[in-house]
Amino acid sequence: MVDARKSSWLTLQMRTSEVFHLLRDGQPWTRAQLCEASGLARSTVTSRLDVLVKLGVVAPYGDGTSTGGRPPSLYALNPSARVVGAVALGATHAVAAVTDLAGTILGQTRERLDVAQGPATVLSWVAETVERLLLEADRAPADLAAVGLGVPGPVEHSTGRPTNPPIMPGWDRYDVPGTLGERLGVPVLVDNDVNIMALGERSTYLPEVDDLIFVKVATGIGAGIISGGSLQRGAHGTAGDLGHVRVTSGSGVICRCGNEGCLEAIAGGPAIAARLRDAGVPAETTGDVVELVRGGNLEAVREVRQAGRELGEVVATMANLINPSVVVIGGLLGGAGEHLMAGLREVVYQRSMPLATEHLSIVASVAGDRAGILGASAMAAEHVLSPEAIESAAANLTVSAAP
Known part of the structure; x- marks a missing residue:
């Protein structure tokens, strides 16, 4: 049954979010500017500003320039x-942060964490880490x-459920938003890691x-695709799965x-690390490959440059x-510098x-290893600030304030 008070209020105040969108x-905006941009009467803008200020999402910013008078x-x-x-x-590490609604990082941590440990262990770490970062940032739960x-x-x-993830045993169809949301008491938004990296790079730097x-x-290897200003996920969330596209040199x-x-x-x-080992160069991980390239190892440089051609x-x-x-190259191997590029x-x-x-730019990520948390922050904030x-x-504010 619909709450009559809430329904009535919504009928009168349906466009609070439109004022907020501006x-x-x-x-900073004046009432007059908001009236002009929204087409609403001054009294209507004032009432909706009052609601937004009570919610805390809008605050007075001081005074503008006088044209005569106050x-x-x-x-x-x-x-x-x-x-x-x-x-x-990631596959073997995790980065967590607490940010404000504009994406400013208030606290951050990076730890080794194997996603193959399963959702119970990993999500417990996520919840505990977010709670700890909140405390360290002096913010209440x-x-x-x-x-x-x-x-x-x-x-x-x-x-928000992972679907047949090849490197995440035990995660298929697992209710990640429900499990984590119940622990933390807030909505949880989940997406592919490359998608949120794309969001983070764009929202912060592009x-x-x-x-x-x-x-x-x-x-x-994967790609986050933003087209026409919108993230493209595809019908089932697999858009951009470049790693499993067949390449001509991959026969056998x-x-x-x-x-x-x-x-x-x-x-x-x-794959690069394995070929280097076959050539007698000690390399166990992707990180080892990057360090070898940075150190000037010629065999590693040659392999990374060829990997760039395959990717190309x-x-x-x-x-x-x-x-x-723009094509942005990120990820750990992206840190190998200009050889891959x-x-x-x-x-x-x-x-x-x-x-x-003709006008295509191919650039290295500016966000680097922060791209993921910046994108995750943008995704969560967009939900919180959505119309x-x-x-x-x-509506809840007005109903709770009613006698």
């Missing part, structure tokens, strides 16, 4: 009103509004770019997925199909159509 840019009051988004948890899980979580595998976006591909090159090489010739089996960090074969196809304006650019510019590459969330919070 204030999302972080810039200076107008200014209002702006209050990013410190609430905080969100942001967690990026009630300040936590949501948690964003990235995992290294496909995710069904509508449910906000003006509407067509972008973020390629993570590490233990596995069996991938861990069971297929032959996958890009990951040729250009992924473990697939990225060239993506450039023709999706036509991004040189091989990739060589093939992309050779194999793509001239119109697709639906603002309208619901405003």
